Amino acid sequence: MVLSxxxxxxxxxxxxTQCLESIYRSKTEYTFEVIVVDNASADSGESxxxxxxxxxxxxxxxxxxxxxxxxxxxxxxAKGTYTLILNPDTVVQEDTLEVCIDYLKSHPEVGGLGIxxxxxxxxxxxxxxxxxxxxxxxxxxxxxLSRIFTKSSFFARYHMGHLDxxxxxxxxxxxxxxxxxxxxxxxxxxxxxxxYFMYGExxxxxxxxxxxxxxNHYISDSQIVHYKGESTKRGSLNYVKMFYQAMIxxxxxxxxxxxxxAYTLLIYVGIYLRAGLALLARLAKSAATPIIDIxxxxxxxxxxxxxxxxxxxxxxxxxxxxTYTYYVQGSYILFWLLALALSGVYTKNTRPAVIARSMTIAxxxxxxxxxxLPEGLRFSRALLLLGGxxxxxxxxxxxxxxxxxxxxxxxxxxxxxxxxLYLGSDAGRESLQKLLTENGxxxxxxxxxxxxxxxxxxxxxxxxxxxxxxxxxxxxxxTARPASVLMQIMSVLGTQTNVKSLVTSGPYIVGSNSSxxxxxxxxxxxxxxxxxxxxxxxxxxxxxxxxxxxLTLPLSLTLAAIAGxxxxxxxxxxxxxxxxxxxxxxxxxxxxxAAKNHLPILPTPIFDIATGIPKVLNVSQSVSAxxxxxxxxxxxxxxxxxxxxxxxx
Numbered sequence: 001m002v003l004s005x006x007x008x009x010x011x012x013x014x015x016x017t018q019c020l021e022s023i024y025r026s027k028t029e030y031t032f033e034v035i036v037v038d039n040a041s042a043d044s045g046e047s048x049x050x051x052x053x054x055x056x057x058x059x060x061x062x063x064x065x066x067x068x069x070x071x072x073x074x075x076x077x078a079k080g081t082y083t084l085i086l087n088p089d090t091v092v093q094e095d096t097l098e099v100c101i102d103y104l105k106s107h108p109e110v111g112g113l114g115i116x117x118x119x120x121x122x123x124x125x126x127x128x129x130x131x132x133x134x135x136x137x138x139x140x141x142x143x144x145l146s147r148i149f150t151k152s153s154f155f156a157r158y159h160m161g162h163l164d165x166x167x168x169x170x171x172x173x174x175x176x177x178x179x180x181x182x183x184x185x186x187x188x189x190x191x192x193x194x195x196y197f198m199y200g201e202x203x204x205x206x207x208x209x210x211x212x213x214x215x216n217h218y219i220s221d222s223q224i225v226h227y228k229g230e231s232t233k234r235g236s237l238n239y240v241k242m243f244y245q246a247m248i249x250x251x252x253x254x255x256x257x258x259x260x261x262a263y264t265l266l267i268y269v270g271i272y273l274r275a276g277l278a279l280l281a282r283l284a285k286s287a288a289t290p291i292i293d294i295x296x297x298x299x300x301x302x303x304x305x306x307x308x309x310x311x312x313x314x315x316x317x318x319x320x321x322x323t324y325t326y327y328v329q330g331s332y333i334l335f336w337l338l339a340l341a342l343s344g345v346y347t348k349n350t351r352p353a354v355i356a357r358s359m360t361i362a363x364x365x366x367x368x369x370x371x372x373l374p375e376g377l378r379f380s381r382a383l384l385l386l387g388g389x390x391x392x393x394x395x396x397x398x399x400x401x402x403x404x405x406x407x408x409x410x411x412x413x414x415x416x417x418x419x420x421l422y423l424g425s426d427a428g429r430e431s432l433q434k435l436l437t438e439n440g441x442x443x444x445x446x447x448x449x450x451x452x453x454x455x456x457x458x459x460x461x462x463x464x465x466x467x468x469x470x471x472x473x474x475x476x477x478x479t480a481r482p483a484s485v486l487m488q489i490m491s492v493l494g495t496q497t498n499v500k501s502l503v504t505s506g507p508y509i510v511g512s513n514s515s516x517x518x519x520x521x522x523x524x525x526x527x528x529x530x531x532x533x534x535x536x537x538x539x540x541x542x543x544x545x546x547x548x549x550x551l552t553l554p555l556s557l558t559l560a561a562i563a564g565x566x567x568x569x570x571x572x573x574x575x576x577x578x579x580x581x582x583x584x585x586x587x588x589x590x591x592x593x594a595a596k597n598h599l600p601i602l603p604t605p606i607f608d609i610a611t612g613i614p615k616v617l618n619v620s621q622s623v624s625a626x627x628x629x630x631x632x633x634x635x636x637x638x639x640x641x642x643x644x645x646x647x648x649x
Contacts, residue, residue, distance in 0.1 A: 003032035003101060004183065005084045006074030008067055010038070011530070013045025014508040014521035015227060016088035018501055020053050022483045028098040033057065035074040036088075039064040042530040042600035052505040067176070068192030068201040075183075075191045083186050085202075087177035090117075091225040091501075093484045099222040100180045111214025112181050112206055114174035116165060116223040118487060120512030121494030125226055126150075126159040129218040130173035133158065133203060133247065168219045172210065176202030177226045185212065193253070200246025207254055225487060227512040289410070290346055294333055296394045301329045301387045308383055324379045332387060336362050342540055342636070344533060349412045352396045359395070363388030372555065417444035419470055423457065423489075424477025424502060425450070431507040432475060445469060457485055459492050466497055475509065477502045529588075529634040530600040537636055542586050545643075546572070546579045560647075568607065568647030575606050587642045589627040597624050599631045607646035 005023060009016050016036070023034060037059045038044045046058060059073055071085060082104060084097075100113055117125040131137055137157045149155040153162040163169045179202065189208040192201045206216055302325070309319050339362035340346065343354050367384060399410040420443040422432060429448060436443065447469060449462075465471065474493060476486050478501045490499050500511030510521050528534055549556045549572065560569035578584035588605035609630055610623045630638075 001033055001079040001081070002030040003082050003084060003097060003180075004074075004078035004080035005032060005034045005086055006037065006071055006078065007034065007086050007088050008037050008039060008070040008074070009041060009044060009088050010064065011041045011043065012088050013041070013043060013049065014503065014506060014510050015090075016045065017049060017052070017506045017508060018478060018503045018510050019086070019088050019090055019092075020049065020056065021478050021503060021505055022091045022093075023097075024053065024055075025094055025479075025483070026092065026097045027094045028101070030097065030101050032097065033079060035059065035077055037061065037070040037074050039066075039070050040601070042535075043527050048506070066194075066197035068196045069194045071201075072191040072194065075186055078183055080183055083181055083183045085176060085179040085181070087226065087228075089227040090177055091483050091486065093222050093224070093487065094482050095484075096222040096224060099219070103217070103219060103221070104180060104182065107217065109215050110217050111185055111209035111212060112174050112179050112216040114171070114180075114216070114218045115178050116218075116220040117175065117177065117226045118223060118490065120225065120227050120490065120499065122487065122489075122491035122499075123494065124165045125175075126161065126165075127175045128165070129160045129163060129169065129171045130175070130203075131157040131160050132172040132207065133250070163218075166220045168217065168221065170215050171218045172216060173203050173206040174216055174218070175226075176205075178224055179205070181209065185209065185214065188212065193249075195249050196246050200250055203246075204250055204253070207250075223487060225483075225490065227510075286346070290337060290341075292398065293337065293340070293395055296398060297333045297336060297387075297391050298329070300390045300394050301332065301383075304383055304386055304390060305329070308380065308386075312382075313380065320379060323377075328377065328379060329387075332366060332384065335366055336388075336391060338362070338544060342537060342544070344537060347533060347536070349410060351412050352399075355395050356392050359388055359392045417442055418473040418498075419443065419445040420447070420473045420475060421462075421465060421469070421471045422446065422448045422475045422477075422502075423462075424448075424475075424480040428477035428480060428502055428504055431504055432477075432502050432509070435502075435507055435509055443473075445471075447471070457481065457489065459488060462489070463492060466493060471497055473498045473500065475500050475502050477504060479504050527600050527631045527634075529602065529631045534634060534636075538585065538634075538639065539582065541636055541639065542579050545586065546576050549573065550576060565647040572606055572647070578604070579606065587639045587646065589630060593623060593627045597628055597631075599627060607643060609642055609646065611646055 007016065007019065020034065023032075026032075034053070034055065035057045036049075038046065038061060040061050040063050044060070046060065050056060050058060057077065059077070061070065061073075075083060082101060084100075086092075096115065100115065104110055104113055114128060117128040119125055146152075146156045146158050146161075150159075150161045156162065160169070160171060163171070189205070189212065191205075193204050196204060209216060305320055305325070313320075336359055339358040340355065343358040344350060345355060345358065363384065367381065370378060370381060370384060403409040403411065418441065422429060424432075447465070449457075449465070466474070474489065474497050476489060476499065478486070486499075486501060493499055498511060500509050502508075503510055508521055549569070557566070557569060560566050572579075572586070575584050579586065583603055585603040585605055587607050587609060588602040589599070589609055590605065591601060593599070593610065594601050609626055613622045613626065
């Protein structure tokens with residue numbers, strides 16, 4: 001075996017499938033194996049992937065052990081003379097493996113080999129070649145001077161901006177999305193240092209290779225697509241924390257004395273500086289909308305209170321007590337905001353109807369509990385209803401005004417129907433149309449360009465068609481054209497047209513219009529339960545309902561008993577701590593059911609959706625159908641319905 005390719009997968013089955021397609025289309029006489037290590041993905045796609053690529057060796061972890069440790073698992077199983085560390089969100093050209101192996105065979109002095117990388121728009125990724133992050137290099141990066149003087153050999157040392165991206169060079173550091181290393185040397189240095197969880201492993205490994213007396217080389221004789229570029233959300237607090245913690249580990253390990261101290265101090269300054277900036281940016285972006293909502297709702301309720309006092313309740317003088325002003329109105333606002341948050345209003349742009357629906361439901365729930373309150377706290381049901389109605393109007397109104405004045409829309413705009421050019425076969429077109437239909441995408445214009453016998457494309461004619469028909473989305477069938485052609489199309493059209501791939505073995509549509517974008521994926525039979533936004537909302541719903549039940553004891557227990565759900569309620573109460581800790585969820589399916597049906601893993605359910613299956617049915621078949629359907633179509637309203645039904649068992 002000449003080459004072992006190790007890929008660590010975590011929740012990117014669509015990209016992984018495309019990556020594997022590109023690998024197995026490689027034109028090389030060298031023998032190779034592919035080892036995939038899955039880090040406990042919510043939906044790994046294992047069954048579908050192994051059906052399409054039975055040669056793949058699959059290692060499934062029960063927990064996310066980190067990028068470095070997972071790769072080390074793959075290294076231990078590797079049988080090749082060389083090992084390629086490859087990210088799942090990459091595409092390799094047909095000649096990439098051949099070129100890199102030939103280069104290593106002819107350059108025995110090379111310990112690690114990296115390659116030119118481009119993003120989904122065809123733009124060069126500067127992290128493909130990097131310098132050693134010395135204290136001075138780190139200082140220029142932290143202060144931002146490296147981004148100002150991008151071609152300077154002094155200030156831009158981190159990304160070695162002075163080196164031609166289209167040349168071959170000796171470099172210090174390689175990027176972990178693509179590193180080819182002699183397997184014996186990889187084992188000599190011990191693989192990745194397990195102390196790194198994410199970020200920094202590739203820097204450390206590159207330096208360890210240099211310490212053996214070998215060189216690290218960057219080549220541009222071939223290239224790859226790396227959709228996520230230097231990873232995503234670089235401004236997030238989590239990224240700042242993990243990246244700079246990794247740099248501290250690196251400094252303490254690789255430097256000594258004053259250099260280590262200076263580097264560590266510099267890193268800590270960088271941590272607090274970047275964390276502070278990230279926090280301010282995050283607060284400004286995330287907190288601005290809810291703060292404006294709170295202020296407007298408070299203003300609206302106060303104005304309604306004043307009007308109601310003077311014209312209806314206290315015509316002859318008097319006013320509502322401070323208890324109403326500060327506590328009751330505050331409770332209304334808090335409950336409305338929780339409802340808005342549960343509906344995803346503060347995590348993404350939404351429709352006005354979502355705001356109206358969330359506020360209306362919350363108002364009705366408040367009205368229900370209003371009737372159960374002591375008489376001294378029941379000030380005015382009319383103010384509650386009018387406040388809810390006026391609140392809906394104000395929240396929708398200010399968002400609309402901002403959109404008109406600034407062009408920064410806070411509402412979901414009407415979906416722009418894509419004007420699509422498809423490059424591929426008729427068989428692929430059928431898969432594409434099925435994918436578009438299932439994902440609710442209706443192109444405003446559709447043009448097919450059949451693949452030539454060799455998959456080549458006339459880029460000049462293609463660009464002319466794009467301009468003539470005003471195409472904004474170009475979909476390339478992955479098996480109809482070589483990866484090199486896909487990269488050519490990205491390089492020529494990527495900045496003006498969204499270029500995507502039709503991965504026929506999925507089938508999936510995969511693409512990304514930015515190196516900072518996680519990318520878009522569309523597939524058949526996608527599991528809603530694996531969606532990050534749904535999981536966040538589900539978790540918030542679990543905590544909110546659990547706290548509500550605890551806070552309303554013993555009233556909630558009495559109501560549960562009247563409704564014939566006392567047993568379910570007590571069971572819920574028993575596991576309330578696990579629910580709040582995230583180790584259990586109110587409604588879902590068991591880990592056993594997930595494993596048997598190849599579904600995303602959920603926390604332990606308090607109310608198992610399989611509980612209510614009638615005995616007259618085949619339980620095994622019914623459970624399989626029920627949990628699979630739940631995973632595909634999961635949504636909060638179905639969870640609430642299931643909660644009501646299952647709590648009686």
